Amino acid sequence: xxxxxxLYSSVLLIFFSxxxxxxxxxxxxxxxxxxxxxxxxxxxxxxxxxxxxPWMLGFAGWYSLQPYRDIMFYAAFxxxxxIGPVMYxxxxxxxxxxxxxxxxxxxxxxxxxxxxxxxxxxFTADKIxxxxxxxxxxxxxKGLDTWYQVAGFASMLLYFLLSLKYYILYRKLILQTTSFAxxxxxxxxxxxxxxxxxxxxxxxxxxxxxxG
Numbered sequence: 001x002x003x004x005x006x007l008y009s010s011v012l013l014i015f016f017s018x019x020x021x022x023x024x025x026x027x028x029x030x031x032x033x034x035x036x037x038x039x040x041x042x043x044x045x046x047x048x049x050x051x052x053x054p055w056m057l058g059f060a061g062w063y064s065l066q067p068y069r070d071i072m073f074y075a076a077f078x079x080x081x082x083i084g085p086v087m088y089x090x091x092x093x094x095x096x097x098x099x100x101x102x103x104x105x106x107x108x109x110x111x112x113x114x115x116x117x118x119x120x121x122x123f124t125a126d127k128i129x130x131x132x133x134x135x136x137x138x139x140x141x142k143g144l145d146t147w148y149q150v151a152g153f154a155s156m157l158l159y160f161l162l163s164l165k166y167y168i169l170y171r172k173l174i175l176q177t178t179s180f181a182x183x184x185x186x187x188x189x190x191x192x193x194x195x196x197x198x199x200x201x202x203x204x205x206x207x208x209x210x211x212g
Contacts, residue, residue, distance in 0.1 A: 002060065003057075005060070006060070008055070008059040009057075012056035013060075015052060016049050019046070019048060019049030020046070023042050026041050026045060030042060037093045040086060040089050041090050044086045047079055047082060047083050053078075054077055054078060054141060054143055058141075070127070076116060078144075079115075080153075081111035081114075081152060082109070083159075085108040085112070087156070088162050091163040092166060095166065111155065122135040150207075153207070157200055160193070160200065167186075167190075
């Protein structure tokens with residue numbers, strides 16, 4: 001398998017590998033202990049790990065050789081419209097033990113589904129019908145298109161705000177109804193949301209100063 005170990009690909013490989021290990025541990029905990037928040041967090045960590053793949057494999061030389069180039073072009077590694085809803089579902093599952101994924105929640109997944117269908121159409125046209133690069137005539141990865149990266153960032157920011165709003169409402173309710181609210185305020189939630197916000201600021205900074 002092609003993998004050129006450069007400084008960038010090696011560093012990203014470390015982060016990607018850690019993400020996959022934590023995904024496995026979280027999903028194992030979710031299965032053994034029927035821990036729904038762990039399951040949502042496992043999915044979130046997995047999606048975040050996949051987010052690194054285009055850069056990690058790109059620095060490892062996958063865009064320069066076949067069949068690796070086609071894998072990079074047609075596999076939708078970055079599911080930016082899915083990361084936000086999963087973050088929101090994780091927050092709700094932590095604060096509301098009765099949270100279930102109901103039909104109305106599925107509406108949050110429609111943008112991710114639409115994007116997946118869009119990528120499927122591109123694959124079908126190029127590889128099955130036309131047998132040539134038509135949509136990929138410019139040889140640029142669709143997953144790294146500016147419109148998708150900006151729209152994905154906007155989606156994640158929106159769901160961060162929804163998660164923050166859900167937490168604030170929960171905190172307000174708990175303070176009004178219990179005498180031991182401090183033990184129920186989930187300091188972890190505050191740290192987790194702060195970490196998400198910090199990562200989004202870092203993403204915005206890199207996008208503005210290093211748009212390429």
